[in-house]
Amino acid sequence: MKTNKITQAMTVLFLAGVALPAVANDQDGWYVGAGGGAALATIDEQEIRTDLMNSGYQVTEFREDDGDFGYKLFGGYQFNENFALEGGYFDLGDFSYQATTNPAGMKSGQLDFSGWNIDAMGFMPFTQRSSLFALIGVHRSKATVDFSGTGAVNVLTPHYSKTATDYKFGVGYQYQMSQRFSFRLAAERYRMDDAVGNNGDLDFYSLNLVYRFGGSSHSPGPVVQERRPVAPAPAVATAEQYCSSLEIEFEIANDDIQRVNSEHMRVLATFLDKYPETNAVIEGHTDNVGSEADNLQLSQQRAQAAVDYLVREHDVDRDRLTVVGYGETQPVADNSTTAGKQANRRIHAIIGCATDIEGLEPLPARISLAMELEFDTNDATIATKYHQELDSIGKYLQMNPELTATLEGHTDNSSPDIAQQISRARAQSVADYLVQNFNIDRSRLNVQGYGSTRRDTYNTTAAERQDNRRVNIIIGYPK
Structure with missing residues (x-):
């Protein structure tokens, strides 16, 4: 059997070491995959006719089957966003003719x-989730050719088999x-020896599913701590790259940006303003309470709220911000605990790195403190155990007359009217305590009552209900 030598070139894209734009999540580490699709060969009808004619036969009819289903199983290691090594097994099927x-x-x-x-694989990301890739490699393959003859046709050698090493390449x-799953579309060309002394090519077009066992993220880690957060300063990723990341948590069934997180959003906006070539992906997440559909919608609302806030308050171009909602599918903590649920109700913002050897100068320090009573x-009576901490707040406000404080009141389960009142x-x-004991001007104090609309916990235990009966004091923000 003979196949044509196919000379059409397939472009091989960038391979290892090419500097390319960053994606949201670097998927470094081990992975496995499987795929299947159409395998195609071009059978050299003219040469087969010529061979038969030289043997004294005239071909009156020629039929061929030049396509089959092929499959492959593979595994590899992703070294970085641009380069991976991959190996595996393939079977491209059977191809036949009848003369x-x-x-x-x-x-x-x-x-x-x-x-x-x-194979050596090079990737070129062009969105947060999408990449083009190219590959070049070697294969050790076995080509088996079987011939049969009927009637006047006599076949002297019915079976040929040869194992050889050759090259392959492709794009996709x-x-x-x-986080774990990707799909690929790939077009590959295998150079082959067909076991009867002819070199040719087989083309394989496949759809593949990839599963990743884990990996590292080159984005900075969480930069906001619960209750007493610190504004997220950009971190140096390399000698000449500056990156920024942001994580903020939400109250139950709520998508509002709280005052304690406003400063962190402001630092993020400053980074985006300084580096106009960067973009941000805003990811919303929830705990696992409620239906998957409702949680998916809530996570999208949370991400959208962050985008709307950046556009409205800081004039960030909306085209630079992408909204993604993951619902309850990507927890960072155990949903069986109250603290775990709260950690999972979050926004995660991933911002592209910028190159600027001068770096990003942080904003002038503004206080971002929070105290919870x-x-x-x-009951609205302040427990004695909080007096010492309140005294510290009062003295701090006395020493810094330019600062203001926002006082947010909350409750556990109550009727809406009573909850708002309490x-x-x-x-x-x-x-009143700050005014009476430290003579703080009331114009510096912003009093807000939220009733039971902003719960930290689900009110299912006495301890959780206690957590929701609280006042948050946030210093450093104007009324």
Whole structure:
């Protein structure tokens, strides 16, 4: 059996070491995958006719089957966003022909092609989730050719088999569906020896699923701590690259940007303003309470709220911000605990790195402190145990007359009217304490009551209900 030498070139894209734009999540580490699709060969009809004619036969009819289903199994290691090594097993199926002759007879041929390969792969990300890739490699494959003859056609050597090493190359597209799964579309060309002394090519077009066992992220880690957060300063990623990242948490069933997170959003906006070539992906997440559909919608709302805030408050171009909602599918903590649920109700913002040897100068320091006081059921009396901390707040406000404080009151389960009344009374009692004991001007104190609309926990236990009966004091923000 013979195949044509196909000379059409397939462009090989950038391979290892090319500097390319960063994606949201670097998927370094081990992975496995499987795929299948169409394998195609071009059977050299003219040469087969010529061989038969030289043997005294005239071909009256020629039929061929030049396509089959092929598959491959593979595994590899991703070194960075641009380079991976991959190896695996492939079987590209069977290809055959039948030539009817005069004198009456028939000659048939069938080629089987399978083997092992190792490839070097280069990736070129062009969105946060999508990449083009190219590969070049070698394969150790076995080509088996079987011939048969009927009637007047006599086949002297019916079986040929040869194992050889040759090259392969290809191009494709990869899309990251989730932290673990990606799919690929690939077009590959295998150079082959067909076991009867002819070199040719087989083309393989496949759809593949990739599973990653884990990896590292080159983005900076969390930069906001619960309750007493610190504004997220950009971190140096390399000698000449500056990156920024942001994580903020949300109250139950809520997508509002809280005051304690406003400063962190401001630092993020400053980074985006200084580096107008960078973009940000805003990812929303939830805990696992409620339906998957509702949580997916809530996570998208949270991400959208962050985008809207950056556009509205800081004039960030909306085209530079991408919204993604993951619902409950990517927890960072155990949803069986209250603290874990709260950690999972979050926004994660990933911002592209910028090159600027001068770096990013942080904003002039503005206070971003938060203190939380808890209360008894339906009570607005400040417990004695909080007096010492409140005294520290009062003295700090005395020493810094330009600062203001926002007092946010909250409750556990109550009727809406009672909840609003109690929550505001709690915030007002803290304001009265600061005025009476430290002579703080009331114009510097912003009193807000939120009732039970902003819960930290689910009110299922006495301890959780206690957590929701609280006043938050946030210093450093104007009314």
